[in-house]
Amino acid sequence: MRDFVQELRLALRMLAKHPGFTAVALFTLALGIAANTAIFSVADAVLFSPLPYAQPDRLMMVWGLSPNQSRQTVSPANFLDWRAQSESFEGLAAFSNVPFNLAGDGDPEVVRGASVSTNFFQVLGIPAALGTTFHPAAAGAGTPNTVVLGHRLWKRRFGGDPHILGRMLRLNDTSYEVVGVMPEHFEWPTIVPTHASAAEPPQLFVPAVHRDIPQLGPDLTQDTSAWRQGNYLRVVGRLKPGVTLEGAAREMGTIAARLEQEYPESNTKSGIGLVPLREQLVGNVRTALWVLLAAVGLVLVIACANVANLFLARASARRQELTVRLALGARRGQLVRQLLTESVLLALAAGALGLLLALWGMDALLALVPPELPRLGAVGLDGRVLAFTLLTSLATGVLFGLVPALQASRPDLNGVLRQGGGGRFSGAGQRSRSALVVGEVALAVVLLISAGLLLRSLWSMQSVDLGFRSEGVLTWRVSLPAAEYPDEARQAALFMRLQEKVEALPGVKSVGAVSDLPFTGNNIWRVMDIEGQPRPALGEERSVGFQVVTPGYFRTLSIPLKRGRDITSADRADTQPVVLINESTARQYWSGQEPLGQRIRLGSDADAPWRTVVGVVGDVRQGGALEETRPEVYVPSLQGTFHFIQFTARTEGAPARLVSGVREAVAALDSNLPISQVRTMDEVEASAMARPRFLSTLVALFAALALLLAGVGLSGVIAYMARQRTQEIGIRMALGARPGDVLRLVVGSGMRLALAGVGLGLMVAWAATRGMASQLYGVSATDPLTFGSLSLVVAAVALVATWVPALRATRVDPLVALRSE
Numbered sequence: 152m153r154d155f156v157q158e159l160r161l162a163l164r165m166l167a168k169h170p171g172f173t174a175v176a177l178f179t180l181a182l183g184i185a186a187n188t189a190i191f192s193v194a195d196a197v198l199f200s201p202l203p204y205a206q207p208d209r210l211m212m213v214w215g216l217s218p219n220q221s222r223q224t225v226s227p228a229n230f231l232d233w234r235a236q237s238e239s240f241e242g243l244a245a246f247s248n249v250p251f252n253l254a255g256d257g258d259p260e261v262v263r264g265a266s267v268s269t270n271f272f273q274v275l276g277i278p279a280a281l282g283t284t285f286h287p288a289a290a291g292a293g294t295p296n297t298v299v300l301g302h303r304l305w306k307r308r309f310g311g312d313p314h315i316l317g318r319m320l321r322l323n324d325t326s327y328e329v330v331g332v333m334p335e336h337f338e339w340p341t342i343v344p345t346h347a348s349a350a351e352p353p354q355l356f357v358p359a360v361h362r363d364i365p366q367l368g369p370d371l372t373q374d375t376s377a378w379r380q381g382n383y384l385r386v387v388g389r390l391k392p393g394v395t396l397e398g399a400a401r402e403m404g405t406i407a408a409r410l411e412q413e414y415p416e417s418n419t420k421s422g423i424g425l426v427p428l429r430e431q432l433v434g435n436v437r438t439a440l441w442v443l444l445a446a447v448g449l450v451l452v453i454a455c456a457n458v459a460n461l462f463l464a465r466a467s468a469r470r471q472e473l474t475v476r477l478a479l480g481a482r483r484g485q486l487v488r489q490l491l492t493e494s495v496l497l498a499l500a501a502g503a504l505g506l507l508l509a510l511w512g513m514d515a516l517l518a519l520v521p522p523e524l525p526r527l528g529a530v531g532l533d534g535r536v537l538a539f540t541l542l543t544s545l546a547t548g549v550l551f552g553l554v555p556a557l558q559a560s561r562p563d564l565n566g567v568l569r570q571g572g573g574g575r576f577s578g579a580g581q582r583s584r585s586a587l588v589v590g591e592v593a594l595a596v597v598l599l600i601s602a603g604l605l606l607r608s609l610w611s612m613q614s615v616d617l618g619f620r621s622e623g624v625l626t627w628r629v630s631l632p633a634a635e636y637p638d639e640a641r642q643a644a645l646f647m648r649l650q651e652k653v654e655a656l657p658g659v660k661s662v663g664a665v666s667d668l669p670f671t672g673n674n675i676w677r678v679m680d681i682e683g684q685p686r687p688a689l690g691e692e693r694s695v696g697f698q699v700v701t702p703g704y705f706r707t708l709s710i711p712l713k714r715g716r717d718i719t720s721a722d723r724a725d726t727q728p729v730v731l732i733n734e735s736t737a738r739q740y741w742s743g744q745e746p747l748g749q750r751i752r753l754g755s756d757a758d759a760p761w762r763t764v765v766g767v768v769g770d771v772r773q774g775g776a777l778e779e780t781r782p783e784v785y786v787p788s789l790q791g792t793f794h795f796i797q798f799t800a801r802t803e804g805a806p807a808r809l810v811s812g813v814r815e816a817v818a819a820l821d822s823n824l825p826i827s828q829v830r831t832m833d834e835v836e837a838s839a840m841a842r843p844r845f846l847s848t849l850v851a852l853f854a855a856l857a858l859l860l861a862g863v864g865l866s867g868v869i870a871y872m873a874r875q876r877t878q879e880i881g882i883r884m885a886l887g888a889r890p891g892d893v894l895r896l897v898v899g900s901g902m903r904l905a906l907a908g909v910g911l912g913l914m915v916a917w918a919a920t921r922g923m924a925s926q927l928y929g930v931s932a933t934d935p936l937t938f939g940s941l942s943l944v945v946a947a948v949a950l951v952a953t954w955v956p957a958l959r960a961t962r963v964d965p966l967v968a969l970r971s972e
Contacts, residue, residue: 159492159496162489162492162493162496163496165493166493166496166497172461173497175461176458176461176462176497176501177497177500177501177504178501178504179454179457179458179501179860180454180455180458180497180498180501180502180505180547180551181501181502181504181505181508182450182454182505182508182856183447183450183451183453183454183455183505183547184451184501184502184504184505184506184509184540184543184544184547185504185505185506185507185508185509185512186447186450186451186509186853186856187447187448187450187451187505187539187540187543188505188506188509188532188536188539188540188543189509189512189513189516190443190444190447190516190849191444191536191539192509192513192530192531192532192533192536193440193443193516193520193524193530194440194441194443194444195535195536195539196526196527196529196530196531197433197436197440197524197525197526198433198437198440199535200526200529200535202338202428202429202432203277203336203337203338203529204275204276204277204428205275205276205277206276206389207428207429208427208429209389209390209392210274210275210387210388210389210390210427210428211240211387211388211389211390211396211399211425211426211427211428212340212385212386212387212388212425212426212427212428212431213225213233213243213386213387213388213403213423213424213425214385214386214423214424214425214426215229215382215421215422215423215424216407216421216422216423216424217420217421218419218420218421218690218691220422220424222424222426223382224247224382224383224384224385225245225382225384225385225386226379226381226382226383226384226417227245227359227381227384228379228414229379229410229417229418230243230245230384230386232406232410233386233403233406233423236406236409237388237399237402237403237406238391238402239390239391239394239398239399239402239403240388240389240390240391240394240399241274241388241389241390241391242270242273242274242388242389243274243386243387243388244267244268244270244271244273244274244275244386244387244388245267245268245271245359245384245385245386246265246266246267246268246271246359246384246385246386246387247265247266247267247359247383247384247385248263248264248265248353249264249265249266249357250262250263250264250628250630250795250827251263251264251322251323251355252322252323252324252630252632252823252824252825253308253320253321253322253355253825254321254324254823254825255320255321256308256309256320257308258825259822259823259824259825260825260827261628261630261825261826261827261828262304262322262354262355263351263352263353263354264322264353264354264355264356264357265339265353265355265356265357266356266357266358266359267285267356267357267358267359268358268359269285269286269287269358270287271284271285271356271387272284272285272299272333274387274388274389275340275387275389276389277333277334277337278334279299279331279332279333279334280302280331280332280333280334280335281305281313281315281316281331281332282299282316282329282330282331282332283330283331284299284330284331285297285299285330285358295328296325296326296327296328296357297327297328297329297330297357297358298320298322298327298328298329298330298355298356298357299329299330299331299332299333299355299356299357300315300329300331300332300333300354300355300356301332301333301337301352301353301354301355301356302332302333302334302335302337303354304354304355305332315329315332316329316330316331317329322355322357323632323633323634324632324633324634324635324823325632325634327357333356338352338526338528338529339352339353340387340428340431340432341432341523341525341526351522359384379414379416379417379418387428388425396425396427399425400424400425403423403424403425404422404423406423407421407422407423415689416689416755417755419688419689419690420689420690420691421690432525432526433525434525435925436524436525436842438922438923438925438926439842439845439846439926442601442846442850442922442923442926443846443849443850445919446598446601446602446849446850446853446854447853449594449597449598449853449857450598450853450856450857450860451543451547452550452590452594453591453594453595453857453860453861453864454860455547455550455551456551456587456588456590456591456864457591457860457863457864457867458497458551459550459551459552459554459555459587460584460587460588460864460867460868461867462490462494462551462552462555462556463554463555463583463584463587464584464867464871486556487556487557490552490555490556491548491549491552491553491556493552494548494549494551494552494553494555494556495545495548495549495552496548497548498544498545498547498548498551498552499544499545499548501544501547502540502541502543502544502547505540505544506532506537506540509532509540510532513530513531513532517530519845519848519849520845521838521841521842521845522838522841523841523842524842554583554587555583584868584871584872585868585904587864587868588861588864588865588868588904588905588908589904589907589908589911590908590911591860591861591864591865591908592861592865592904592905592907592908592909592911592912592945592949593908593909593911593912593915594857594861594912594915595854595857595858595860595861595908595912595945596908596909596911596912596913596915596916596941596942596945597912597915597916597919598850598853598854598857598858599854599857599858599941599944599945600912600913600916600920600937600938600941600942601850601854601916601919601920601923602847602850602851602853602854602855603854603937603940603941604920604923604927604930604932604934604937605843605846605847605850605851605923605926605927606847606851607929607930607934607937608843608847608926608927608928608929608930609840609843609844609847611928611929611930612776612777612840612843612928612929613776613840614929615772615776615929616772617669617771617772617776617836618669618710618769618770618771618772618780619669619708619709619710619771620708620709621708621831621832621833621835621836622832622833623801623802623803623806624707624708624799624800624801624802624806624831624832624833625799625800625802625806625807625809625810625813625829625830625831625832626668626797626798626799626800626828626829626830626831626832626835627797627798627813627826627827627828627829627830628795628796628797628798628826628827628828629646629649629795629796629798629817629824629826630794630795630827631645631794631795631824632794633794635821636794639724639791640724642793642794643724643788643789645820645821646664646701646788646796647701647720647788647789648820649798649816649817649820650662650663650664650701650703650798652816652819652820653798653800653809653812653813653816654703656809656812656813656816657812658802658803658804658808658809659800659801659802659803659809660707660801660802660803661703661706661707661800661801662703662707662798662799662800662801663700663701663702663703663704663705663706663707663708663798663799664700664701664704664788664796664797664798664799665698665699665700665701665704665785665796665797665799666697666698666699666700666793666795666796666797667696667698667773667797668797668799668835669708669771669772669773669775669835670773670774670775670835670836670838670839671797671828671835675696675697675698676694676695676696676697677694677695677697677753677754677784678692678693678694678753678754678755679692679693679694679695679740679751679752679753679784680693680751680752681693681740681749681750681751682749682750682751682752682761683749693740693782694782695732695736695753695781695782695783695784696773696781696782696783696784697753697783697784697786698783698784698785698786699785699786699787699788699791699793699796700718700731700785700786700787700788701718701787701788701796702717702718702719702720702722702787704718704799705717705718705768707799707800707801708771708799708801708832710768710769710771711768711769712766712767712768712769713734713766713767713768713769714747714766714767715731715747715764715765715766715767716765716766717731717766718731718766718785718787720789722787722789722790723787723789723790724789724790726790727763728760728761728762728763728790729762729763729764729765729787729790730751730753730762730763730764730765730784730785730786731764731765731766731767731768731784731785732746732764732766732767732768732782732783732784732785733767733768733769733770733771733780733782733783733784733785734767734768734769734770734780735770735780735781735782735783736782736783736784737767739782740782746764746767747764747765747766747767748763748764749763749764750762750763750764751764751784753784753786762786768785770783771783775839775840776839776840776928777928797828798813799832800813806831806832807831810829813826813829814826843926843928846926858944858945858948861908861945861948861949862948862949862951862952863952865901865904865905865949865952865953866952866953866955866956868901868904869897869900869901869952869953869956869957870955870956870959872897872900873897873956873957873959873960883896890961893957893960893961894957894958894960894961897953897956897957897960898950898953898954898957900953901949901952901953901956901957902946902949902950902953905945905946905949905950905952905953906946906949908945908949909942909945909946909949912942912945913938913942916938917933917938920932920933921933
């Protein structure tokens with residue numbers, strides 16, 4: 152212990168003796184550790200931390216499987232059959248997101264909520280923090296309406312009132328009694344979406360009862376055999392102890408086959424799929440986070456290589472001291488331990504500084520993180536992150552300190568003592584420094600190429616024709632409570648009056664509304680029959696995206712009308728039912744034929760009206776730039792509206808100036824009616840691109856930092872090598888060498904190292920970038936243009952990095968150089 156304390160004191164003195172060296176090494180390492188700590192805090196929350204539920208490994212998402220095996224939500228009837236027939240689960244619970252208009256106790260607002268089966272919280276294993284969750288009879292007929300509040304809503308809207316239990320709230324113009332408040336740490340099982348709005352967790356919860364939430368279907372406690380076509384429920388289940396995923400999957404497959412036999416109209420070729428809840432929550436962000444962890448890890452390795460080169464140079468300067476100690480009887484292990492003590496001490500100090508930098512930069516990082524990333528609430532510098540930082544610091548200290556310590560602990564005793572501490576850099580030391588530089592350049596090439604591929608992918612996404620123009624458009628959502636607007640006629644009338652009022656506002660060019668705005672992900676589908684064509688076999692029905700639109704929607708978003716006419720205010724409930732289709736529908740179902748005048752029927756109801764196709768509009772990438780266009784149909788709002796709709800308004804100036812006028816127009820029609828999701832269409836589009844932009848931005852920043860560190864490291868090595876060759880350069884110049892000759896000599900030695908690093912980096916990148924192919928769009932993981940152009944960038948940076956010390960070498964005075972020896 153006394154030896155350790157003595158070595159620690161000596162290490163502190165040596166670091167303090169060279170403050171410039173210590174500061175440069177400390178800051179270089181702190182940057183790398185800070186970046187690793189910040190990214191790990193996000194990855195840890197998403198990928199590694201246990202889910203905040205009881206025995207989370209037994210929780211499964213249970214999906215319906217379409218005939219093409221894609222996952223889909225479930226009808227109430229199928230859910231009840233699953234729950235009744237399955238013996239592998241302790242419980243199956245259903246849930247669905249629902250917006251609520253909350254009135255009273257302040258301004259009306261739209262609150263994101265959820266309709267859940269009464270056993271939902273029991274299946275997750277999360278009790279209420281205040282009061283209770285739902286009683287099994289809460290969804291029964293004649294029972295009072297009850298609601299459980301989320302902790303954030305309870306704090307924000309009601310000030311954390313401890314006497315909230317029993318209080319009556321007005322939700323969708325219906326009274327609900329508060330029976331509980333969920334704990335602060337409760338996390339909603341957000342299913343990774345492709346749009347930001349769906350990532351917002353619900354703030355209140357109600358039992359799934361038809362009378363309160365008409366759009367959800369019938370009471371889940373009653374007979375729902377007629378509700379097998381309406382798929383809107385997500386299902387989570389808890390496996391019984393000892394039941395494996397494979398065993399449960401086999402049982403659910405048997406149940407699916409049984410339901411297919413009993414209900415062929417709705418269940419033909421349908422299956423049931425199980426996905427562990429963690430895998431479902433992480434979704435497709437797993438690869439992106441691993442790419443970020445790899446990128447930031449490479450930055451730290453490059454920083455370590457830089458500091459290792461600094462330590463090698465410093466060890467060379469300390470050769471006489473270390474040689475004398477060996478000559479006086481010190482063992483080589485003692486010298487290695489002493490030098491490692493210095494490097495680890497420096498690394499721990501860098502870790503502490505890096506932790507402060509990570510804490511300071513966490514808000515900036517979270518501002519870049521896409522809002523749909525799961526478990527963002529769990530991101531923070533907790534004990535696991537602190538342990539990671541400590542272990543990273545210790546590993547860093549050993550990583551950059553071991554090679555210099557081993558090199559410095561075996562000097563040539565006779566040579567060093569005879570030279571009195573002078574002499575040239577040893578061959579082993581020079582090879583080590585050169586190898587470190589080659590490695591730095593190679594890693595910088597890998598990072599830079601990865602960033603280039605991601606940026607090109609982002610550019611390709613942003614260059615995709617989305618089918619509409621977003622600039623200058625304001626959007627907002629209006630949701631009507633069923634109690635006050637019980638029928639479609641009243642709903643459609645209010646929407647049209649609101650559209651007229653907004654159209655009359657100054658600066659408004661046009662107004663329109665649609666049930667499902669692009670990128671917002673409602674994804675409503677309908678089965679389509681075509682008059683004169685046979686109905687496809689069960690399980691092979693024609694499915695099309697279903698939209699309800701008001702007149703002016705296509706003009707507002709600049710969606711082109713290709714053929715026929717637009718929807719007008721004359722398309723009312725008492726006129727001929729009509730429909731518009733997009734080009735994808737025309738190509739897929741009327742290839743080589745004229746779709747105008749054709750008649751279609753939407754939905755499985757045989758009494759649904761036949762609608763005449765009166766127009767064809769351009770394709771819109773409804774799901775975002777990454778998704779292909781799909782068949783879509785558009786029904787006039789006056790012939791089949793929803794209780795909610797998304798308005799769009801194109802303005803002459805900044806869209807945000809219209810917000811106050813919109814709120815006043817809504818209040819003039821219904822003072823208790825709030826609006827929600829007020830944002831520009833540019834913001835809607837940007838939210839859909841948030842995830843690829845986040846990944847591209849961070850990897851590009853890390854690549855730039857890596858290139859800078861590699862350039863600095865190369866410049867330092869060339870400068871040191873030039874100083875070691877001062878006598879040689881002096882002799883060359885005394886014998887008639889010109890500055891250009893010296894310049895080529897020094898630059899050539901540096902560029903040989905750089906080009907070796909570029910070559911190695913290209914080989915590594917060729918293999919490594921294949922692992923990020925799923926994150927790319929419109930560009931190959933081995934794109935030759937990206938590889939070639941960025942290799943030239945690295946070579947150019949290397950040339951600049953070697954040019955500066957080379958110029959300094961050309962100014963050597965031959966007399967001074969010869970005399971110094």
